[in-house]
Amino acid sequence: MSKHRAQHRAPRRKGRIAAVVLALGLTAGAGSAAAMGVIPQLQTPEPATASDALAPAAIETASLEKLEIPKPKVTPAAQTVEAAPDAATLPAGSGTGYRIVFDQSDQRVWLVESDGSVERTYLVSGSKFNNLQPGSYQVQSKSRTANAFDGSGTMEYFVRFATGFSEPIGFHSVPKDHSGQLEQTKEQLGTRLSAGCVRQWLPDAIALWDFAPIGTRVVVTA
Structure with missing residues (x-):
């Protein structure tokens, strides 16, 4: 070359x-x-926006355990409570000591012990007529059974203590007619229904019969 x-x-x-x-x-x-274009994307993520905070994933994973729902305060309605009458309170002027008290205005009887305590009290049905005056009486006689003065029926546990216009007046059970039917109901006690005597429901009639020997004082108030 x-x-x-x-x-x-x-x-x-x-x-x-x-x-x-x-x-x-x-x-x-x-x-x-x-290479320089890939590395910045891995090391420096874009900042989260406000809409990212409300993403469905964030809502679904939110904890609801600490939410406290206040209970409504319930204020009870004001109620007016009337005091019930004290049935054990004896009427004024009904005496002292061992006695039977019959108050005509309340149609109620009290069986009173010697110390003034009330052994029993209950509603009765007294006379429709003005044939028993207020005052002090005493038990005169007792009959286990008796007939009505007009022959209309019978009664039990008759305790006589006064005399009306012409017939005796006493405490006894609610009369029965000749068919055996009671002449009034228990619910009617407390109203005047008799012709002169004091009608009692049978258990009360028995209690008074046992409580009142002959001579027991009976106080009748208006």
């Missing part, structure tokens, strides 16, 4: 080497740029 030909090949070879180096440089630069 001549010296002249060798001088012409050397520049051409250097040009090829420069082109290869330049191509490698551009490829490396492109790879570095691509």
